[in-house]
Amino acid sequence: GENVEQHPSTLSVQEGDSAVIKCTYSDSASNYFPWYKQELGKRPQLIIDIRSNVGEKKDQRIAVTLNKTAKHFSLHITETQPEDSAVYFCAANANTGFQKLVFGTGTRLLVSP
Amino acid sequence: GAGVSQSPRYKVAKRGQDVALRCDPISGHVSLFWYQQALGQGPEFLTYFQNEAQLDKSGLPSDRFFAERPEGSVSTLKIQRTQQEDSAVYLCASSYGDGPYEQYFGPGTRLTVT
Numbered sequence: 001g002e003n004v005e006q007h008p009s010t011l012s013v014q015e016g017d018s019a020v021i022k023c024t025y026s027d028s029a030s031n032y033f034p035w036y037k038q039e040l041g042k043r044p045q046l047i048i049d050i051r052s053n054v055g056e057k058k059d060q061r062i063a064v065t066l067n068k069t070a071k072h073f074s075l076h077i078t079e080t081q082p083e084d085s086a087v088y089f090c091a092a093n094a095n096t097g098f099q100k101l102v103f104g105t106g107t108r109l110l111v112s113p
Numbered sequence: 114g115a116g117v118s119q120s121p122r123y124k125v126a127k128r129g130q131d132v133a134l135r136c137d138p139i140s141g142h143v144s145l146f147w148y149q150q151a152l153g154q155g156p157e158f159l160t161y162f163q164n165e166a167q168l169d170k171s172g173l174p175s176d177r178f179f180a181e182r183p184e185g186s187v188s189t190l191k192i193q194r195t196q197q198e199d200s201a202v203y204l205c206a207s208s209y210g211d212g213p214y215e216q217y218f219g220p221g222t223r224l225t226v227t
Contacts, residue, residue, distance in 0.1 A: 100169060104155055
């Protein structure tokens, strides 16, 4: 089945710097890759997603890139702000006919003012 | 419109008790998922419904776990004879179709088994 690895597990940056989180997946049949932001005690919230028919997607300060050949995808946050501090999870769909998501282990991002 | 809601938000159960966790998905969403999130970990898939049909229950950790969605809307996750290892946050998510579509999560139920 699908396996998703995520790194780093923690990332500390200064406000205004960029942050990059990387994930790899194992199942070449996966075709949907969402990223979720989860603040302490809150629900995971979808911040951006990408499908396998595109290589890059951008939404304001957030971008995601996908390399299908290498089976890895990355989240890029530019001009980080303290409110970006949270745990970020990548995921890939287990494309077995039912669209369950397999999540990475999470990256705790801390943005210091 | 209203998002996914779950109740109760917190549940404390003594070991051996049965618990029932409720999920109200976004109206009109066909797909409903249950995930379990242990402290410091990512959500892990438990089970999936398409309307009232439970199409995948491969993630349920034991036969003490049971889920239903009898009318294709509200879903209940039941855990019988709770054990300490069942302590976790149980997340429900719903999605428009059978996908892949965006999955929208509820706030979760934090279950603590003492």
